[in-house]
Amino acid sequence: MAINAITVSTYQYYINGEWKESQSGQTIDIMSPYLYEVIGKVQALTKEEVDEIIGFAHTAQKEWAKTSLQERASYLYKWADELVSRQEEIADVIMREVGKSFKDAKNEVVRTADFIRYTIEEALHMHGESMRGDSFPGGSKQKVAIVDRVPLGVVLAISPFNYPVNLAAAKIAPALMAGNAVVFKPATQGSISGTKMIEALDEAGLPKGLVGLVTGKGSVIGDYLVEHKGINMISFTGGTNTGVALAKKAAMIPLVLELGGKDPGIVCEDANLNEAAKQIISGGFSYSGQRCTAIKRVLVHENVADELVALLKAEIEKLSVGSPEDGCTVVPLIDNKSADFVQILVADALGKGAEVVIGNKREHNLIHPTLLDNVTGDMRVAWEEPFGPVLPVIRVSSEEEAIKIANESEYGLQASIFTKDVNKAFSIANKIEAGSVQINGRTERGPDHFPFIGVKNSGIGVQGIRKSIESMTREKVTVLNLA
Numbered sequence: 001m002a003i004n005a006i007t008v009s010t011y012q013y014y015i016n017g018e019w020k021e022s023q024s025g026q027t028i029d030i031m032s033p034y035l036y037e038v039i040g041k042v043q044a045l046t047k048e049e050v051d052e053i054i055g056f057a058h059t060a061q062k063e064w065a066k067t068s069l070q071e072r073a074s075y076l077y078k079w080a081d082e083l084v085s086r087q088e089e090i091a092d093v094i095m096r097e098v099g100k101s102f103k104d105a106k107n108e109v110v111r112t113a114d115f116i117r118y119t120i121e122e123a124l125h126m127h128g129e130s131m132r133g134d135s136f137p138g139g140s141k142q143k144v145a146i147v148d149r150v151p152l153g154v155v156l157a158i159s160p161f162n163y164p165v166n167l168a169a170a171k172i173a174p175a176l177m178a179g180n181a182v183v184f185k186p187a188t189q190g191s192i193s194g195t196k197m198i199e200a201l202d203e204a205g206l207p208k209g210l211v212g213l214v215t216g217k218g219s220v221i222g223d224y225l226v227e228h229k230g231i232n233m234i235s236f237t238g239g240t241n242t243g244v245a246l247a248k249k250a251a252m253i254p255l256v257l258e259l260g261g262k263d264p265g266i267v268c269e270d271a272n273l274n275e276a277a278k279q280i281i282s283g284g285f286s287y288s289g290q291r292c293t294a295i296k297r298v299l300v301h302e303n304v305a306d307e308l309v310a311l312l313k314a315e316i317e318k319l320s321v322g323s324p325e326d327g328c329t330v331v332p333l334i335d336n337k338s339a340d341f342v343q344i345l346v347a348d349a350l351g352k353g354a355e356v357v358i359g360n361k362r363e364h365n366l367i368h369p370t371l372l373d374n375v376t377g378d379m380r381v382a383w384e385e386p387f388g389p390v391l392p393v394i395r396v397s398s399e400e401e402a403i404k405i406a407n408e409s410e411y412g413l414q415a416s417i418f419t420k421d422v423n424k425a426f427s428i429a430n431k432i433e434a435g436s437v438q439i440n441g442r443t444e445r446g447p448d449h450f451p452f453i454g455v456k457n458s459g460i461g462v463q464g465i466r467k468s469i470e471s472m473t474r475e476k477v478t479v480l481n482l483a
């Protein structure tokens, strides 16, 4: 694949089926995390433009809600096809904008098309239910409740930088199939990729105004969007602090929030250590650990800790480190601030007695994969989410201690348990406070039709294709009183 020459394009925003420049006359530079050059500019929208987009969305949604599921499906199938046919072009943009390897970026685009197709098919096969009154004491057979699902209205979809296409479409596709309109606000770093994805959607010929693209400065339009009376539901993926602030502002509308995590990999004494090490390193270091579902701490039984640490080190030595253009697994972090934060966590741990097994080397915003041993509860890295390639190992003396430390976290996204004893695995899984527990596998969101849940500070609500559709509809009951 020939990498396109760097060209600085100015991207427009999308309103009522048209591409436009903002009246603000201002744009935001998007800097590549590894080319260290501006690769494009996006529009900095005004509040008035946000109002217009939301207004058009409301008008379009009323008509869209009347369309048949088959009709909605036909548009979305075209969108999926368009993404597949543009996969190289979009992957190239993802790579340059968020520094993900070209192969992973292409996988993201193809996964997105698969996601859209599965969403269509799921929506086509969902149905309501009916209930008779006589199952309740004193009720009558003559009362029949028809329970249907109806759209919520205008959904605000806010996506993060790390999966700028997949995690955007994972909100937009269910919203549209459910009969909603969408106002899409990508993370600023990721908004060119998001724009390319909307270009593909535009090719599908959706009704004008049904989907609007908002780019701009959080300080100008962030709160404004979230508090806007024209927004009927928010689906947000991003950092916990932003998500908690958003939830306070959004007040009385349904929210689905996918936030941070500190997923533990719990390694029992009887685990297959070779396999556990492979899964933990893949879970911890893919895309430099910039995944909400990355394994972010290892809780290992002290009797096998030395052996596991040696295996983890050997796996880390196999990781490719460098440019996304060379297909590396560990790539520069999204920006310097993120790399600074990782270094602060590592320095804090080292100051308190942790040991570097491998890594702790930095070139600009590229942090080499770092394994820290003998991490203890007084170190920040034991609790905070680095969103970078650093993995702390905490030695424990029992499974009970591992469960206790796992649950002391403010987060509860996922956890992995490594053991050959399935009864033990279930017993630990039952006690872990997390949305999902993986047994003998790395933490990960996919396959995308599985329910995906964050508890505690990891989120609110449930995603996963069917659950996402349900979260963007509400039940409506019509009661027939027969004569």
Ligand code: G3H
Residues within 6 Å of the ligand: 162, 163, 290, 291, 292, 293, 443, 444, 445, 446
């Ligand atoms: O960063 C959060 C993503 O939802 C992680 O997705 O587990 O499929 O990489 P993944």
